Amino acid sequence: MLYIIPTPIGNLADFTFRAVEVLKSVDLILAEDTRTSSVLLNHYMIQKPISPYHQHNEHKIVTHLAEQMAAGKTIALLTDAGTPGISDPAFLLVRACVKNNIRVECLPGATAFVPALVNSGLPMNSFCFEGFLPLKKGRQTMMKKLAGEERTMVFYESPMRLVKTLHEFIQYFGADRQCCVSRELTKKFEENKRGTLQEVHDHFNEKAVKGEIVIVVQGKE
Incomplete structure (x- = not known):
């Protein structure tokens, strides 16, 4: 079978007892970055075979992994932070497992956009998660489409592109649209900056930005 294991997004204490138990029981652990995951595994004294699984090799090895599980092997999948698949x-x-009638179980756990959405102060009864926007092709088309979105919108962004993205949001959504930028969630220097797109843009334009970024933007009224 396949276990999907969410991992802490910053604070190593944000890991469940069940996740530790499962990882100690599996035959193989797949990790987006084996060095990053080894820090977590060593912290919880988990000693299991670990192998890389990421966007650059997943197409090549997914069939082989499905065959291993079909033959009786139990595998756990980790990413660097948060819930795999997000x-x-x-x-x-997961699709290969479903196709081959292999049991899949996803444990509940950390994912960055949930705490960012909840503490944003923006409506969360209905929202859309967009993840990372296209870097080039399709970006303008997506911006125009989202300009009319009435639900609260949630995005992931890198620190080096944050200010540029906020500037584009101002262009397409309007400078007065409310938003919240969360960075370094669960870590020592966690920051949640709320205000209009213009206010938040100006705040981050005047400082060096570090850490993982979640942007939550008010929908169109």
């Missing part, structure tokens, strides 16, 4: 590899492997 802007991280997992879909191809």
